[in-house]
Amino acid sequence: MSEIAVVAISIAKAGFEEQLREALEGIVAPSRAEAGALQYDLHRDLREPRRFVFYERWESEEALAVHAQSAHIAAYRKAIADWVEHSEIHVLKKIK
Template sequence: MSQVAVVSINTAKPGQEAKLEAALQALVEPSRRDAGCITYDLHRDIKDPRTFVFIELWESAELLQVHSQAAHVAVFRGQAPELLENSILRVLDKLPG
């Protein structure tokens, strides 16, 4: 099993920045406790304060998949349509070197 990185870019609908930030913050601690989580950090874009970015590192794609089905992720998915203007998810393999 090889590690996978995740970059998740989430842009709030206008006026929903604070609610989106709170919803994303609510994911941090339970996700860090999920099996296989190495890093799970939330950032805000310096030039666009409506945009929040997760940078994650997981022990394997399989454990990332388990995380994606966790209850706390399901709660966020239920909130997302009201809060998100756009969301981009990239799952990355680390290259040697």
């Protein structure tokens, strides 16, 4: 197995910043408790408060795939569908 990192960025639609923040905060604890989760940290951009960034570390791509299919992530995606203007997920492998 090879450890991977994820940078997940979500930008809230204007007026939905706090709803999105609360939803994001709600997935932190269950995600950290998942098998294979090494780090799962939520950040908010100081210069663009509509931008939220997760920095995650997972034991493997398989662990990340299980996370992506988890019930709490499915519920989160459904809840935030109308609150997000843009999102990106970058799956990374450390090279040095």
